[in-house]
Amino acid sequence: MNHPQPLSAHTLMVRDLLARRRPGYGLEAPFYLSEELFRADMEHIFGAHWIFVAVEPQIAEAGDYVTIDMGSRSILIVRSDDLQIRAFHNVCRHRGSRLCADRQGVLGNIVCPYHQWSYDLTGKLVHAKHMPDDFDFSDLNLRPVHVRSLLGLIFICLGDAPPQDFEQMATAMTPYLAPHQLQQCKVAAQVDLVENCNWKITMENNRECYHCLATHPELTVSLYEHGFGYKPDAHNADKLQGFQEILERSHARWEAMGLPSAEIDTLDERVTGFRTQRLPLDRCGQSQTLNTEVASKKLLADFVDPALGGLSFWTQPNSWHHFMSDHIISFSVLPITVGKTLVRTTWCVHKDAVEGVDYSVENLTAVWNATNDQDRRLVEESQIGIASGAYEPGPFSPFIEGLLDKFCNWYVQRLSALVR
C-alpha cells in the first residue's frame, strides 16, 4: 500500500466518532459496543502500545514461562537460559498450532504439541522432522514480540515500532520503584476476574474514586476520602486542608528516607502515558488491608518502617499498581471480546516471606478481591446501560473525574493518530 488510498467507510466512521468527542464528557456508545471499534482498539491500542502483562517473579528461573491472551492473540513470555526475558507469538510456524496452552509452566525447549517442531528459548527453530535437507530452519524461528521489564514490571509491545518514550517513563519511575525491589519478590496470589464489559469501562472505573465511598467499604478503610479529588465547599475546607497537610508531612518524611513521593502525571501528554504518586494511607497507614496493618510481616527490600503509604503507578492503557512496604499489587486489564474483559490481579510479597507465618493469602487478598468484585458489578451495569440505546455521554466532575477525562483524552488522541 505505497500509494494513497481513499479512506474506507469504516475509517471515516471511526474518525467521525473521534472528532465528535467532547472534552470533559464520556465517549459515545459505539466505542464500547462496536465490533469494528474493538478491532481498532486491538490493532491500534493493544497492538501498538506498551501493555503491562506480568511481573518478573512469575518467571524467576530460566525456562519459566507465562502465556498472555489479548483478544484472540496468544503471547508466550519466557525466561531464556541467559536469564533474558523474551516474548514470542505463541504459534508454531509449521501449521499454526498454539504452542503452549497452559497459563504458566517450565520449558526446556518449546515443542509444538502437533508435529514436535522444537524451538529453543530464544525462539530459534532447532528441530523439525520430515523436512527436506535443504530446508532453511532460520526462516521459521518464532515471531518475536517486543518486551521490556521496568524493574520487574513486564510490558510487551506487539507493534513493529514500539513507542520510544518508554525510556522516559523508565527513567522517571526507577527512583520510585527501585526501593521496593519487585524482582526480589514472589507471587503470593494471582486472581483472574472476567468482567462483562468493554475494557475501557474497566479502565474508566479505575481512573476515578467518585464511586469508592458508596461502593468499597473494605478499600476505604485505608484510603483517604480526599486523596483522589474532591469538590471544595464551605463545609469541607477544613478536611481538605487537613488531608493536604498529611500529604505534605508524609511526603517530607518519605523523601527523607530516599522514597520519592511527588506526583508525576503524563497521562494524556505522552504516548506512553503514566502517573505516579505516593499517597498516605489512613489509620495505621501501613497497607491496603482490612485493618491497615501490613499483610506480610516480612517487609520488602530493606524496609524497617512499615508506614510507607502506597506508591501508586498508573499506566495507559491497561494497568495500575500499588507498592507498599510489605506487598505489591499489580492489575493488568486484557480485553477478551468487545464486551468481555479480564482483570488479572497479582499480589507479590518478599520472596523469603513464609505463608502461614509471615502472611496469609486470605488477609493479603481480602480488600482487593472484595473491591474487584464490587467494581465488576458497577462496570457490568455500565455496559448494560450504555448498550441500551438511550445513553448519551454525560459530563465528568471536574473535581473527581479528572484522571478519567485524561484516560479518554489519551485514548482519543492515540486512536486519532493511528486510524488511517
Added chain:
Amino acid sequence: MNHPQPLSAHTLMVRDLLARRRPGYGLEAPFYLSEELFRADMEHIFGAHWIFVAVEPQIAEAGDYVTIDMGSRSILIVRSDDLQIRAFHNVCRHRGSRLCADRQGVLGNIVCPYHQWSYDLTGKLVHAKHMPDDFDFSDLNLRPVHVRSLLGLIFICLGDAPPQDFEQMATAMTPYLAPHQLQQCKVAAQVDLVENCNWKITMENNRECYHCLATHPELTVSLYEHGFGYKPDAHNADKLQGFQEILERSHARWEAMGLPSAEIDTLDERVTGFRTQRLPLDRCGQSQTLNTEVASKKLLADFVDPALGGLSFWTQPNSWHHFMSDHIISFSVLPITVGKTLVRTTWCVHKDAVEGVDYSVENLTAVWNATNDQDRRLVEESQIGIASGAYEPGPFSPFIEGLLDKFCNWYVQRLSALVR
C-alpha cells in the same frame, strides 16, 4: 439529515423483501434470521409503536416500579408520588449505568448505583455530588418514554411521535374492558418463558389455532374447536352452525348484562391495530382452566355470573389477553435477540382473592403454562426449519389462518411506511 439522501444498500434490501411479500403467504426467511432486519424491527416496530409491557397491578402503589427489556433497551416504569405512571430510559445521564437492575421493586428516589446521582420519580435530577456550582441539573433529567394505561394495560412507545390512534383503540375497548376492573386486581402469578425464535414466529403462532387441536390438550378443553375459523365442508355444516348459534345466544345474553361481546377487527387496518371478541367457552363455560370452572372463587368486579366466556383482546405487534369472570391473563412478547424472544404471562385475580382459599396458583396457571411450553416447542422447530436454507413462504389457509395473514399484512405495511 434535512436533504434527501440516496437509499442505502440495507434500505434497498429491506424494501425489496417487503415488496416481494405475497399476500396470503408467509414472510421470507430473512425477516426471521437477519440481524439487519432485527435492527429494523427494533427501530421501526418496537421503537415506534405502542408496545404492551405490563399491567397496573404490578405497580399499584407510589414508588412501585418494573423494568422492561426489549432487545438491548431497558425501560423503567414507575408510579410516582402523584400516582401517575411514568416511564423512563433506565440509564443514568452521568456515565450511562443502568439505574435499576431488578425486574421490580419499590423506590423513593431513583438512585444510580454508580455515583449516586439521584432522580425523583418524575425523572428530575435532584442530586449529583461533586458537580460544579453552575451545573445545570435540568439538562440531565431522565429521558422520558411515552406511556399509556388502557384501564390497567400499560403500553409504552419509544418513538418521538406515538401513533395517535391509540385513542381510538382506547375508546372502542373501554366498554369491553371496564367491567372486568383490571385496576382492582392483583398479580397472582407471572412467568417468563424464553423461546429460541424470532418474535414474529411467536406472534404468528398466537394468531392461528390451526395447530391447537393436535398440540394443546389442556387449552382445547375450554376452547371451542370452531371459534377461530374452520374450513366448511359437507360433514361439518351442522357443527359450524351449532357453534354459530352458541355464539349468538351467548352474545345476546352478555350484551344484556352490559358486557359488549361483538367482534371488532382492525388488525391490519390501523397503525395501532387490534382485535377483540367475547367468545363462549366449552363445558362449564367459565374459565380457561382444566375443568373450565373458575380458578378463583372471588369473581372480578361485581360479577355474580361466572359464565362470561372469554373476552379476547389482541394488539399489534406484541400482545394478547383473555378477560374472564374470575381472572385475566395477559401476554407480552418482547424480543431479546433476532432468534430469542421473551413471552411474559401474567395472571391477575381480584385483589381481595386469597391464595389457598379462593384460588391456587397451580390451578390458575396450569392451562397456559402447559400451552406456552407446547407453543415454545412449535415455534422453535419453525425457527430451525426457516433457518435451514430450503424454506420458502407457503400458503396460509384462508379459513383458519386469516388473523395470521393480517399480522403479516400489518407488519409489512408498517415497515414499508417507516424504512427509508
Added chain:
Amino acid sequence: MNHPQPLSAHTLMVRDLLARRRPGYGLEAPFYLSEELFRADMEHIFGAHWIFVAVEPQIAEAGDYVTIDMGSRSILIVRSDDLQIRAFHNVCRHRGSRLCADRQGVLGNIVCPYHQWSYDLTGKLVHAKHMPDDFDFSDLNLRPVHVRSLLGLIFICLGDAPPQDFEQMATAMTPYLAPHQLQQCKVAAQVDLVENCNWKITMENNRECYHCLATHPELTVSLYEHGFGYKPDAHNADKLQGFQEILERSHARWEAMGLPSAEIDTLDERVTGFRTQRLPLDRCGQSQTLNTEVASKKLLADFVDPALGGLSFWTQPNSWHHFMSDHIISFSVLPITVGKTLVRTTWCVHKDAVEGVDYSVENLTAVWNATNDQDRRLVEESQIGIASGAYEPGPFSPFIEGLLDKFCNWYVQRLSALVR
C-alpha cells in the same frame, strides 16, 4: 442474473485469497476464521459436491430415516416403501417447521408437528387440512435432495447439478468395496464428537500421519509407521525397504483372493476427488484394535481369512473409511459453524454378529474413540493458534504431508471454479 455483473467486494476478497495460496503451504487464516468464507464453503463446497453423510445400515428398512445437519441446513434421508433411498430438505412447505427433530427413527408418512401437513415417503404432499378445494397439492411436495449410495455409503448433493464424475468414482471403487458387503452390516456404534475448529482443520488433520507417532498410542499399535509417507535418510533405508516389501507381498496375496489393493489417487485431479489403498496392519494384521486382532469374530461377507489389512477410502471434501475383515469404520465431517465441526464415527459389523458374543462395543470402538479425542485436542489448538493473528501458512513436509497438500489444492481449485 443473466447479464454480467461486477464482482462484489466479497468475491474479490475470496478470489484474492485463493490466488495467493502457495502450493506446498497451508491456507491463510481467513479460510478458517471468516464468516464470509464459511458461507462460501457452505454454498460452494458443501452445497455443490457429493457429501458423505450416512451408511445404508442406518436405514435398512422401509420407513427408517436419519436427519443430517450441515451448518444451518437439515436434510431428511429416508428409505421409502419401494426400498429406495430418498433425501429431502427437512422443512415443511406450509410454514417452514422442521419436520423431524430426532436424529433417526421410523416413519409411516412424514407428518409436520405444526399443522399435520403430511407427505408420503416419496415426498408427495398427501394431506393438508383447512386448505381450499382448489388447492394444488402437487406444488408443495417436499424439496428433494440428490442422493446416491455407493454400495452402502450414502452421499448427498445439495446442488442442482451434482458432479457427474461420481459415476467414475463408483466404477473405480466398486471392486474394492463390494467384497466387504456393507449393505449386509448393522451399525454397532455411532459416536458424535464436536470439535471447536473449522472443518478444514479437521480434514487436514486426517490427511497426514505426521502427528500420529507422538499423539496416537492406540492407533499406532496397528498402523505401520511408514505407511503414510516418510523422509528417507541413511538410517531408515532398511525400514522403508522392509515396509515396501510387506506392502507388495500383502497386495499380491490379497489380489489373488479377489481383493483389489493398489492405490488409486485422484484427490486433487477431479471434482469428486478420492483416494484408496489397502494397507497392511502391523502385529496380527487383522484390525484396527488395541491388540490388532479382529473386534468381531463374525467376519464380514464370506471372509474366512481375518488378515485382510485395512482398505482405506478417502473422499473430498468430508469423509474417510476403513474397511477391514471384521468391521467397517466411516467418518463423516459436517460443519456446524465456522469454528465448530461435527465428526460422526460409525462402526459397522456383520448384521448377524451378536453383541457380547461376537464383539463388544467397548473393544470395537476403543482405538478410534481414543484417537478422535486426541485429534480433537490437536485441531482445537490449531484453531486457537491460527486465530491468534500471528499465524502465517507454513511449509508442508513433501514426504509426509502430501495428501494434506492435495486437500488444499482440491479446495482451492473447487472454490476458485465456483466463486463468482
